[in-house]
Amino acid sequence: MLNALxxxxxxxxxxxxxxxRCFASDPSISSSLKFLRKTPWARxxxxxxxxxxxxxxxxxxx
Known part of the structure; x- marks a missing residue:
């Protein structure tokens, strides 16, 4: 899903x-996935x- 976006x-x-911030500051798939797993509203x-x-x-x- 994130790769497609x-x-x-x-x-x-x-x-x-x-x-x-995970999309704006030094973004990567792995750091964004970690953030999204822990943050329901962002997910x-x-x-x-x-x-x-x-x-x-x-x-x-x-």
């Missing part, structure tokens, strides 16, 4: 959409953005 939006785009925001991305991709492919 990074591929679509990039780290700066993720940091703009979800303002957490919910990432999951919501992922669902939005999937719906948007489906809408564009029609």
């Amino acid at each position: 990074v591929a679509t939006y990039g780290w700066p785009g993720l940091a703009d959409r979800i303002p957490v 919910e925001k990432v999951e919501g953005l992922y669902l939005f991305m999937l719906r948007d991709q489906r809408r564009q492919s029609r």
Whole structure:
């Protein structure tokens, strides 16, 4: 999920959409996953953005 978001939006785009330090300051997949495992509110925001991305991709492919 996180890999797909990074591929679509990039780290700066993720940091703009979800303002957490793990996306803005020296971002990596492993540090972001550690943070998201421990922080339910941030995980919910990432999951919501992922669902939005999937719906948007489906809408564009029609």
